[in-house]
Each structure stands twice: as structure tokens, then as C-alpha cells.
Amino acid sequence: MxxxxxxxxxxxxxxxxxxxxxxxxxxxxxxxxxxxxxxxxxxxxxxxxxxxxxxxxxxxxxxxxxxxxxxxxxxxxxxxxxxxxxxxxxxxxNQAPAMSHDMVSRVVREELGCPPEEAFREFSREPLAAASLGQVHRAVLADGRAVAVKVQYPGIAESLTHDMENLGLVVKTMSKASRLMDGSAYFQEFRDELLLELDYRREAELARGFAKSVARLEDLHVPGVIDGHSAGRVLTMELLEGLTLKDWVTKESSNEERFRVSRQLIRATYGPFFGAGEIHADPHPGNFMVMPDGRLGLLDFGSIKRFSPRFVDANRRMFQQSLKLEPFDVLRLSLEVGFTVEIPGDEAADLIREVLHIAGRPMRTTPYDYTSCEIPRDMRNHFTRNAARFLKIKPPPEAVMFFRSTGGLAQNLRLIGARGDFRGVFLEMAELLG
Known part of the structure; x- marks a missing residue:
């Protein structure tokens, strides 16, 4: 409490x-x-x-x-x-220490012009979830619709800014120590994206756009935004029923069920990226809802990242080439993605090719078993063994959020631990691309 x-x-x-x-x-x-x-x-x-x-x-x-x-x-x-x-x-x-109801009331009053008891027919004093920037309460509109109301913590903008200043000092110190360790462009990308999450009006716009991006994927669902009850620090959306992925994975589920949810997560990641050039870049298990009707609900849209056409197009072609199981010019496509390379081309190509080989196991092997997946371990070992050379292969700054999303997807798939024809799922995604 x-x-x-x-x-x-x-x-x-x-x-x-x-x-x-x-x-x-x-x-x-x-x-x-x-x-x-x-x-x-x-x-x-x-x-x-x-x-x-x-x-x-x-x-x-x-x-x-x-x-x-x-x-x-x-x-x-x-x-x-x-x-x-x-x-x-x-x-x-989604279970951080919650702020008091008095504070919740104050923010709602400042943003919507009246306390929650007047803005909603019902408003739960206890939060459904409390996360990094705000907490979510269950409420009911005057017309009887159940909604989720996200209320931002007072002062969190200042706290987040201070966190970024502290982290920025570390990045700046490392960058001065060595040009190879200069991560300022990546830090700036991460910082800018994170600070943008404070604007709930922007998040409402991103949620509406993401709903259009997944519209043809009928097994996915983005909750609707309630505009009249949303503002800069309060966001009201349709309430989704079900279990978050965090809670769902603790339940006994058949392999068929686990494969279904795994397939949905892959579609929720790559469908919007290849189809509309955007991705959900905060993929922790609290942001996905396994719904009773079999759909996968998507939550929290403050970190939707929109990419440049060049980045999406080159990644799309790399994805399609990887599925063909034939050799291709990995260095040329990496340069088109936006990578810069400061070592001999053949050397860089070998390093990148091994990254794709490790990450692409589920795209080659049928069936693939995520219960024994060693992709994260092997990827970490590959980077550790070749750290000095990888420092000279630099992705574009916008790749930070792409890697955050796809890396989180891999961890979620391993957490679920399904076995099945994942190559077939990736081929489905390729078909959606035409």
C-alpha cells in the first residue's frame, strides 16, 4: 500500500x-x-x-x-x-513502490482539471502497476468502459534529467580517455529517446500510430487511447484483461501455447519495423499482455522508435537474404544500414557474419528449441573475444533502440522456452514484406 x-x-x-x-x-x-x-x-x-x-x-x-x-x-x-x-x-x-493517493489526485487534478473521483465513475486507489516513470490505476468511465489510467510521478522529469547528467559524465570521461571508447552519439540517442517518454501526449500519438502498424496482424492488440481523459502527465487507455508476460511465464503452459505467444512476440517486433519503420523499444515482460481470447496485448508506447527509411530498407534486405540461407555481401549491407568500419573490410565482414550466424540459428534450424538456446551466451563470448576489433565497427546511433528491442525479444523467447518451427515464423514475416 x-x-x-x-x-x-x-x-x-x-x-x-x-x-x-x-x-x-x-x-x-x-x-x-x-x-x-x-x-x-x-x-x-x-x-x-x-x-x-x-x-x-x-x-x-x-x-x-x-x-x-x-x-x-x-x-x-x-x-x-x-x-x-x-x-x-x-x-x-511493474511493482515499484507506489506513490500516495494524494499525489495521484494532485497530478490528475492539475492535468484534467478535477480529481479522479470526478473525472471517472470509479477510480481504484491502489495501482495496478507502478513502473519507472508513472503508475497505472484501474478506472471506469461514465459510459461504463473499463480503462487504465497512467499517472506520472511528480518530479520524475527532474529525476530523469539528473540520472542522464550522471550517466553522461561517465560517458564523457570514457570518451576523453580513448577515441575508440567514444559512446557519446549512442548515449545522446538513448538520452533523447528516454526523455521523450515523459510526454504522455506524444505517447498517445505513438500508440495510435502503432495500432495502425499492427492492424493487419490480427493476433496482436493495441489498446485505444481515451483522448478526453489524457494530457501531458495523465494517459487513459482501454484496459486490457489477462496476464502480463512476466506473470504468464510462471504458469504451467503447453508447448503449443508457449510457441503461440513466442510467435506473437516475433510478429509484434518485426511486423511494425518492416511494415511501418517503427519498433517497440522497451520489451520487458511487463509490457506484454497474454489475453484470454488468445491475442497478445501490447502496453506502454512511450518508447516507440521510428527509424530512417535507409535503416529499415537495408535491414529488410539483410533479413530477407539471411532467410535464403545463401552467402551475401554482409559488409555492403552493413554499410548501407549505417555502420562505419575502421578495420579491413574482410576482417569486419567475418566478424559481422559470425554475429548473424549466431543470431540466425532459429531462422536456419527446424525445429528450434529455446529451452536450450545459447545465443546470448555465444554472442557475449564473440564480442568479448573480439572486443578491440568490434570497437572499430560502429553502428549508427539509431541502432541503439533497435538492438534494445531485438535483444529483449531474444531474452523473452528464451524465458518462454518454446520448441517449434521458428524458421516458419520468420518466413511468414518475409511474406508480409512481399
Whole structure:
């Protein structure tokens, strides 16, 4: 239950937030050192203990903003954490500490002109979900329609800006140390996209556009926006019933059901990208809803990324060429995507070709079993072995959000763990492209 004091709001002040993160780093660092010692003595290492994970959830959930988004990403990696620890961190996906009802009322009144009890026939005091930038309440409109009302945390814009200033300082320091480590363009892309999520009017527009992008994929559903009850910091949308993917994966489901949902996730990622040049770039399991009628509901549209035609077209052709299972000029297509290469072309081509080979296993092998998927591990090892050379192969800044989405898709598919004809699913996507 949310507290009725200002303590329920995320801490503000750049140095206050930095101090809390620094303290957390020391606590978690001790766990990592213990894990390393355990590895040296032949024991089974764990990156984090359950106790350290609880500390992460407590601190990052309190901070919200970019810090909490980092925790959400960490909770999705099956190679770094045990299932027990991932389950603890998964609470960051939609179960952060909630703000008080008084604060919720204040924001709704400021944005809609009246308190929630007047704006809606019914308005739940307890949130359905509380995430990084705002929390969601169930409500009922005057005409009886059930809706989800997302209310932004007061002060979160300042908190998010401070997080970006702190992170930007790290990026700037690394960039000065070495030109090869200059990640300023990628940081700027991430920063700009994240700050745009604060504008709920923009999110409403993106949700309407994304609904059009998935319209021909009838097994997917984007909830409708209720314009008269939405503003800059309040967003009201159709309420979807069902289980979030985070909760659904904990239930006993047949392989047929798991394959169906996996197929829907692939369609939800690549369908809008290839068809309309946009992608859902915040793919944690709390943002997908497995609905009772068999459709997959999509949630949270603040991070929809729209790409340049050049980026989409070159990726489309690379996707189609990969499905043909024939050699193709991977370096030429990578350059068309927007990559810059500072090592010999043949060397770069071999490195990129191996990336596509690892990532493309489900596109080649039938059936493919995600329960034994080693793509993330092998990809991480490939980058680690060739780190110095990969620093000289630089993707365009807009690729940051593309990799965030497709990397999250791979982790979600492994989390579901279905076995089936995934090559056939990718071929379906190719057919949609004509």
C-alpha cells in the first residue's frame, strides 16, 4: 500500500541520486567479489545473491527513472542471474513502490482539471502497476468502459534529467580517455529517446500510430487511447484483461501455447519495423499482455522508435537474404544500414557474419528449441573475444533502440522456452514484406 507522504516519490537532486547509487554499487560489488572468489575455488558462482537482489529492487524501485529501467533490463538476462534472483528483480517491471493517493489526485487534478473521483465513475486507489516513470490505476468511465489510467510521478522529469547528467559524465570521461571508447552519439540517442517518454501526449500519438502498424496482424492488440481523459502527465487507455508476460511465464503452459505467444512476440517486433519503420523499444515482460481470447496485448508506447527509411530498407534486405540461407555481401549491407568500419573490410565482414550466424540459428534450424538456446551466451563470448576489433565497427546511433528491442525479444523467447518451427515464423514475416 502506498504511503500518504512525500516519501513515496522518487528522490530528486543529482547528487542525492548519485549518492544512493554509489552506496548500492558498494553493496552489490561485495556480492560480485564473493561470486568471483567462489568461481576461483571451483564453486558455482552467482552474480547476485537473493539478498543483494532485494537491495537492488528496494533502491532502484525508490529511485525510479533511468535507474529502475536499468534494473528492468538486468532482470531479463537469464545468463547472469539464477531464476530465483531474476524473479526478485522482475518486480521492477511493474511493482515499484507506489506513490500516495494524494499525489495521484494532485497530478490528475492539475492535468484534467478535477480529481479522479470526478473525472471517472470509479477510480481504484491502489495501482495496478507502478513502473519507472508513472503508475497505472484501474478506472471506469461514465459510459461504463473499463480503462487504465497512467499517472506520472511528480518530479520524475527532474529525476530523469539528473540520472542522464550522471550517466553522461561517465560517458564523457570514457570518451576523453580513448577515441575508440567514444559512446557519446549512442548515449545522446538513448538520452533523447528516454526523455521523450515523459510526454504522455506524444505517447498517445505513438500508440495510435502503432495500432495502425499492427492492424493487419490480427493476433496482436493495441489498446485505444481515451483522448478526453489524457494530457501531458495523465494517459487513459482501454484496459486490457489477462496476464502480463512476466506473470504468464510462471504458469504451467503447453508447448503449443508457449510457441503461440513466442510467435506473437516475433510478429509484434518485426511486423511494425518492416511494415511501418517503427519498433517497440522497451520489451520487458511487463509490457506484454497474454489475453484470454488468445491475442497478445501490447502496453506502454512511450518508447516507440521510428527509424530512417535507409535503416529499415537495408535491414529488410539483410533479413530477407539471411532467410535464403545463401552467402551475401554482409559488409555492403552493413554499410548501407549505417555502420562505419575502421578495420579491413574482410576482417569486419567475418566478424559481422559470425554475429548473424549466431543470431540466425532459429531462422536456419527446424525445429528450434529455446529451452536450450545459447545465443546470448555465444554472442557475449564473440564480442568479448573480439572486443578491440568490434570497437572499430560502429553502428549508427539509431541502432541503439533497435538492438534494445531485438535483444529483449531474444531474452523473452528464451524465458518462454518454446520448441517449434521458428524458421516458419520468420518466413511468414518475409511474406508480409512481399
Amino acid at each position: 502506498a504511503s500518504d507522504s512525500d516519501d513515496s516519490l522518487p528522490p530528486q537532486g543529482r547528487f542525492t541520486r548519485l549518492r544512493k547509487l554509489a552506496g548500492l554499487s558498494m553493496q552489490v560489488g561485495t556480492d560480485v567479489l564473493k561470486s568471483s572468489a567462489k568461481r576461483l575455488t571451483g564453486g558455482t558462482p552467482e552474480l547476485l545473491s537473493k539478498n543483494a537482489a532485494e537491495k537492488l529492487v528496494s533502491t532502484l524501485g525508490e529511485l525510479k527513472g533511468a535507474a529502475m529501467k536499468l534494473g528492468q533490463a538486468l532482470s531479463m538476462d537469464p545468463d547472469l542471474l539464477t531464476p530465483e534472483v531474476r524473479q526478485v528483480l522482475a518486480r521492477l517491471q
